[in-house]
Amino acid sequence: MTSVIETRQDLYLRLFEHIWNPERIGLPVSLPPAHNGPDKPATRARQTTTRRRPAASGRRTDVAKMIGAQVLKAGTRLVLTYRSTDHWATVDEDGGIILxxxxxTPxxxxxxxxxxxxxxxxxQGMNEWHVEDEKGERISLRTLRDRAMEAGVL
Structure with a gap:
């Protein structure tokens, strides 16, 4: 539950930073003072954590984690079959899926x-999107993820 709360908190902080970014809304930017008082170091509004960020985009999805662990590679083609029609997509370097x-947009x-x-x-995207192996057999993203977890890669 802690990771869920931290993830949500990080998302809210990034949203706030984007929404109230002074440069974005045309306000002058002033740098924070070096000290808060005579002997007090500057405080930061946001604490830095030591946890690893998955992808450059900040995505924490299973697909992004698989890209980060090199289980999937950018450019991997995915296929989803629905009502006898194949729908193709590509995974980008941040774990986004481009139809x-x-x-x-991914x-x-x-x-x-x-x-x-x-x-x-x-x-149920993880069940329905598949990668094709060398033999042409389709493996769902969920199966791929589960195998990587069992192997200790994720």
Missing amino acids: AATGG YGRADEAGAVARGTKTC
Whole structure:
């Protein structure tokens, strides 16, 4: 539960920093003073933690973790079959999923990309997106993740 709370806190802090960024809204930027008082060091509004950040984008999804652990590589093609139609996508370097049909903005989660590809409200993306191995056999992202966890890679 602690990691969930820390993740949520980090997200809120980054949202606040973006929303109230003085440069973004056209205000002059002033640097904080070096000291808060005669013998007090400057305090920081945000504490730095020692936990590892997964990808440059800050994504903490399973796909981003698999990219970070090199279980998946950027450029890996994914396929989701829905109602006898294959929907193709590519994984980017931050673990985002870019649908071949749109070729644009990466989706942050496999569930979101799957729902868009299927045209439905929800999708079990980790179960429905697959990679193809050398033999042409399809392996779900969930199976790939579970194997990596069992092997101690994730």
